[in-house]
Amino acid sequence: MKKTIVTCIVALALSSASFITQAKTPAELNDLEIAHVAYTADVIDIQYAHLALALTSSEQIKKFAKTMIRDHEAVNEQALALLSKLGATAQDNFLSQKLVSDSKEIINELSQLRGKAFDKRYAENELAYHKAVNGLVAGSFIPNIENKEVKALFEAGLRIFKSHENHAAMMVKNLK
């Protein structure tokens, strides 16, 4: 009985500590958690692009998807190089997990579509996804990043992703 109470107290203390240190909003994430979110967001968009290359017959969509793979891989390469230089490792967090679980639903939905229905949904999702991530990067991440080099990489990344957002908007318009 005594052992059970002690175990409960230790478990409660650990969960309380965890509650205190775990970020609950994007603005509370530390640099390494922010890096994890960005890396995850890049990987998700690369997955969408591979799905598009497998399912679309539209040259416009194929070109865009190839650009997403090329650009997001290049950004992640730079991010990993910077983390390695800083001797740090990105930290998983609630937002990365949310992005992954949302992406599974979207991949499931996209996988069931074909032809123009797929192209339209893929383009719309790319626009919405880049808008949402760019909003996070500009509004919550960049103002809170402490490391100068990490901040500079995010600023460069934002310029790239804004270009993707404009490109996606053009694609959505063309597919109407």
Add this chain to the structure above:
Amino acid sequence: MMTSLQLSIASFLMLFITFTGLAQASETNVEEEAKAIEGTAHIIEIRDFVFSPISVEVKAGDTITWTNFDIVPHTATAIDHSWDSGSLKLGESFTYTVTDDMQLDYFCLFHPMMKANLALEK
């Protein structure tokens, strides 16, 4: 009245000035001719998804060098695809020699919103 010595000195000076002037003019002409043959070297930076400068005045024989300063790859590709840099990663460059009949409008194949142009000086 000038003495014959003074006249000689004056004549020598006039000859010297004339000769130097001719030599300088000739040197300038040679430089201009060489420049015309070699052409001007233009530099275009690709930075933050923009070709900079966005418009460049060129003439046949000039060279243009595009260098990518962005993390992501770009291309400099003629709008009709008649010339193309291929994929330029961060820090990579491509040089092209201007011809009279080259396509002057170009863009980035990967990011089609990135457009720029050359103006051909005849």
